[in-house]
Amino acid sequence: MNGGQRSVFVVEDEYLLAIQIQDDLLAAGFAVIGPFTSLRSSIAAAKRETPQAATLDVNLNGEFVYPVADEFLARGVPVLLLTGYAASDLPEQYRSLPRLAKPFNSQDLIRTVEALLTGK
């Protein structure tokens, strides 16, 4: 892992989307940790890694990504939720997190991640 590069932790169970996200982030100059497609692998990685940001697909093949989010939030890692759910469908405590509704395009993703990193 190179120290100067900003790393983004990617969790997405749809591998086609994961590839695309990965491609978009790489293209924008980010280092990508992942993508992880399952909750179990995501949690294990999350405990290991400390990225600058994390993009988390909420529903991971029927399991919710919240434990991963909690892990990162506890450590101050900004989290971006990637989801098709509306805010009302989310648990209360996660409704205020930055969120990018699917489907999204590359520009939206990069801009949101950039914003997340700059703390806007």
Place this chain on the structure above:
Amino acid sequence: MSRAEALAAALAGAAGSQTIESRAILDSLPIAIYTTDAAGVVTYFNRAAAELAGREPRLNADRWCVCWRLHRPDGTGLPADQCPMAEALRSKRAVRGEELIVARPDGAMVPVLPYPTPIFDAEGEMIGAVNVLIDIGKRKAAEQELRAKTNRIQALDRISRLLSSDLNVEHIVQTVTDSATELTGAKFGAFFYTVVDETGEHFQLFTLSGAPREAFEKLGLPRNTAVFAPTFKGERVVRSDDIRKDPRYGLSEPHFGMPQGHLPVVSYLAVPVIARSGAVLGGLFFGHDAPGVFTRDSEDVVVAIAAQAAIAIDNARLLADSQRQTESRRIAELSARHLASIVSSSDDAIVSKDLNGIVTSWNRGAEALFGYSVQEMVGTPIMRLIPKGHEDEEVQILDRIRRGERVDHYETRRQRKDGTLVDISLTISPILDDDGRIVGASKIARDISERKASELALAERLREQASLYQFTERVHRARSIAAVYEAALDAIQSALRCSRASILLIDETGTMRFVASRGLSESYRHAVDGHTPWGAEAQDPNPILIEDVDLADISDDLRKAVETEGIGALGFIPLVSAGRLIGKFMTYYDTPHHFAGSEIDLALTIARQLSFSVQRIRSEEARRRAEDLLRHNEAKERARATEVLALMEAVPAPIWIARTPDCRVISGNRSSFELLRLPPDSNPSLSAPASERPVHFKVYSQDSLLSPDEMPVQRAARGEEVRNFEQEIRFDDGTSRHLLGNATPLFDALGIPQGAVAAFVDITERKENEQAMRDGERRLQMALEAGRMGAWEWNFDTGKVIWSPGLEALHGLEPGTFGGTLDDFKADIHPDDLAMVELEIRTAIDTREDYHTSYRICRPDGSIRWLEAFGRFLPRAGSSSQRLAGVCMDITERKDAESQRNLLVAELSHRVKNTLATVTSIARQSFAMTPDRKEAEQSFHARIRALAQTHTRLAEATWAGVSLETILCDELAPYKNENAGNVSFGGPAIMLSPRHALALGMAAHELATNAAKHGALSVESGHVDVSWSLDPVNKALHIDWCETGGPAVASPSRNGFGRLLLERVVGADLGGEVELDFAKSGLRYTIKMPYSAGAER
């Protein structure tokens, strides 16, 4: 030789030469004649013989005699073969003088004298005999009569001799009676005769013969009845063969005939006995219990005896009279001789005085009576004896004497020498001298003091008797006890001459109490009330008499009370009834008093009357009270009966009454008839005879038909107490009434059941309501169960919480195991919801509004269920408490469904957006990796179609999954050639989850399009085989895509979308391993992915 003898001899002689004429003569002779042969067999008899025998003799059959039976004169039987005729035949001699008696078949007895005579033929051989029977009955009777007459004459002679020598009347009449009874042949005789005694009184005596004296004594003397009158009046003789048939008989009261116990008289003969003077001395009466005993002869004899008797009695009386006269004269002479000594020795004062009133003689009696001696009185005026106020008497007496009158029994008073007065009775006669001039008076004075005293005493007795009589009369009239007391006090005071009196009775406590008094002070009565000198149980107590209180041995208290009351003497007279002391009456005297014997007797008499009357009035009052009570009770009973009747009619409950144990007839009240739909007063009994029995209903109990004997009234009428019996009257129109009630036996005084009463209530409505309630509850229960609901109730007063079994089931509890308190309920509530539930309950109670909430419960098995509860506050009403009651329903499914729906919506959104994201990726990859834009476009469209196809398959299965074979078929179908068999599948049935299905679908699309474009499906000879298998140990699915027969394979020059997908995406999406092998013989793609059966979702 008698005529019969001559005839017999003649007949015997003529026998051998009978002619027709002689036969005819014999036949008509009035003398009985018969003949026999030598053997005694009757050969002839004439009419007179048949008449004598009283039978028709049998010729050539009867032997010895033509008669039926024969007797000797002494009455003994005489066999025919021993009769004189038989004797004559045997001895061949005539037999004579043997009397015998012929017995006729009709019972008559005829004495006869037979003349049997043998008959001899010319050779002297006996050829038979003839017998002449002479009827000697009349001769016999005459002889007897002669004998009787002779007897009577002799008897009469004897009697007359006897009577003429007898001067004793009693002896005479007895002799007369006995003789006459004997001579008349009477069974009994009597002589009733009148005697006159010295005083001239007449009375009747009687003598008897043939009967004991007692036989008449109790009957009294014969009265002057129609039968007796002719005798006692001396009119004529009465003779009757049967006096009871005499027209004079039975006319007089009281017996109308002979009185009970009279001797049995049938034959009757009565002859008056009349003196020479014509006076009837008496009558002779004779009787016999057989009829027709007395004949004219009897009558004659008695008449003769009566005449003799009359003479004898006259003589006897004459003698008696002369004897009496002699005696009188003798006494008179004796009297004259004794007169002088009588005068001198008389206790009476005999005094003579001259017309001047100067005493001329003075006997010893006068000395004794007046106290003056002869010397003192003779020559002195009689006036000195006359006390003051009586002076005129002597003048008047002397005047009367001078007029020659006599003064008899003049009662007056004279003065004795000692100055005392004496009551005397004077008898004063004039004394005449030889010339008949009145020269003085003789005076007999008798001391009548004692007589006066006796008279006084008598008057006293009379007064007492009068008092008693009045008392008796008054108490018998008395209707009240008070009147009895008044009468008794009057009688006591007047008869016993006491100044004061009282009556005390023993009351129910056994204490002697004043019930009435006269002249006693309140304080005295109070002081002595309850006092009695006798014990309570004293038998026949005696009067207690205190003649002088000062001397009496009495208690100090009693003495003080008595003295204070001023009582000098007193008597306690016990009142006794049936030997028991019931009280006393008291007599009080102001001064000491001697109780004479007569006084005590009188007191006891009054006491008896009083006791009796008190008891009588008491028992009358008791009876009256009892009657009043009875009347009152009867009236009450009647009133009650009326009330009961009215009540029975009024009550809306059916009542039945049976008055016999068999219950053939039952009566009832209006309600009972209305209930059974019968007319009033009909017979509703099902025990009635079949023709009278009602048929429009039947009686059931617990759904089984009752026989009449099983019905409650019938059972009770047999003595059974039937309680709380439920019966159902089912009518033939299909309706029915339910009754509940009791039947009670009616017992008679002996405890034998005589019927029954039964009262029932119509519980039909209740039964229906109960049924409806049961139905409602059941429906509610069903509804609760069906709706997974349970009911509950919380009683604020008791704190108890009641759960229905359904609610327990909802809580996962066994029925009946709920603890029953609010805390038990709260324990089941999910901790997160408890506060909310408590708040809701509190609100419902505070606001009295309905309670509605939902909460989770934790069941014992650890599962969590959602319950929704509805409750309503029930305020206190009557006896029921304040409660919160309601239902709970299990809404877990609904809650689940809600969250499922929410989930689905979110999932849909998620998938749609994911799908769109996938499509976007596919587009990006297709267009980026395929230089040829047209080709890129076609590939993109094909991929989207393949994706859509898998989506369609998933939608068809409602996203439950789709089989691997279906996915492969769908993708390979466009290239499949059935004839060539270019595609083959093989493997177990595998269901794929939507995610796997989508991944494998896309993989199959890429492989199929690649095979069709470059591989095995691009040529005729090519073949694609897809096989798969399960590795149950590693829970893995192996899929093998194998192409053969196609063009030689070369590794692609560039990495297209297909390769990206197959090599990276599919593996990642499936979570497995993939291998893409570009073998020359054909492309081969293998997938090894985790798989467990049934985990497709």
